[in-house]
Amino acid sequence: MEENFQKAVAGRLTVRGEKTRSRIVTTAADLIRVRGVGGTTLDDVALVSKVSKSQLYRHFEDKPALVRAVIDFVGERRIAGERERLGNVRTFAGLRRWRDAVVETNALHEGKYGCSLGSLANEVADQDAIARKKLHELFTAWEELFADLLRRFQQDGLIPQDADIDQLATGFIAALQGGYLLAQTSRDVTPMATALDVSIAHLSLLSREPSEVV
Template sequence: MDAKTPAGATPSTTDRLLDATEQLLAEKGIRATTMTDVAERAGVSRAWLYRKFPDKPALVGAAIIRLIEASWAKSRAELSTLDSFEDQLVAGVHIGRRAYDDPGTLLLRLRTSEPDEFAACAGAGVHELVPDLAGFWYPFVAAAAADGDIHPDTDLPEASEWVARVMISLGSVPGQHIDPDDPASLRQHLRRYVLPGLRMSPAGE
């Protein structure tokens, strides 16, 4: 049984397909991994695979996003130890970047060895990442509203989605004016733009 499947549980077909995809990506890389390889490794028909994932970018993208989500899940406790919402946001960006940049990780190997293929497939999977990452941030946003770090009338689901989008952008999209690897630069950006937006009244007062 794969390590991602709890003891006593049977992995779903989607989990089996993503487990097989991760194994093949680790062994062969993106270009050399085929849909047929994945179906055979997972023990399903190609027709069933295409019912779940319409093409290879969607499949590989889902595997990439699951790897990123696993990194976030492990980091929930890390963010929970921090006292302020600002500190949690700073740490969140660093955690997101770490998911791509930790030496020896599958994500880093794929990104550096096949950058074009990685970018295309990661983009295909991002539509699944936003709602999941918003759900990850929801309790931290709710706690910030309760503690007075942001406006108490903040629309929590909407704000959580916005925070998720900010995390994705700062964690993965290069820019010219913000260095997300420099804590001072990152904190300044958050204080100037992100936190003031969250502290405004939702009614625009």
């Protein structure tokens, strides 16, 4: 039903309508980032995005529909950014630079707000099956970026050919998300840095090159 609604809306949107929809989604994403899904109402979104409630409902039939659009928006932006940052990493030094950038970015708010996708998953995965599926697909795409990086490490002889790439990629995602959560609750990025350091150290040990060990 929602899919048909969104297709019908998309089919009749003008350029102005596209801009209005984009503004609503961007505003909702910003509010949810700070207040969470539960703490963000449609009234809040309408007020901050400077649209009427009737305008908002012309684009989204209810709050779950808007939240799903936010997941798409946040997810595409996050995966695109990680693809750019991880796509050319071919050395342990490059992987550590990625780690430093992630930790430093999260330190700007002392770990507050956590991971944009992880926070959404915590709030909606058990209440909205469609949203959960979207989030699962996004995390799978993110994990695949790590898997691609690790395959490059294999090709370049940095880790053994028999290393379990899928397992290692899952481990990186788990360390990253766990790090975000620990940093968020402690308001300190040190646990996040530690979690990522342990993952990189484990990878270094697989190389069996003492000089590579952290």
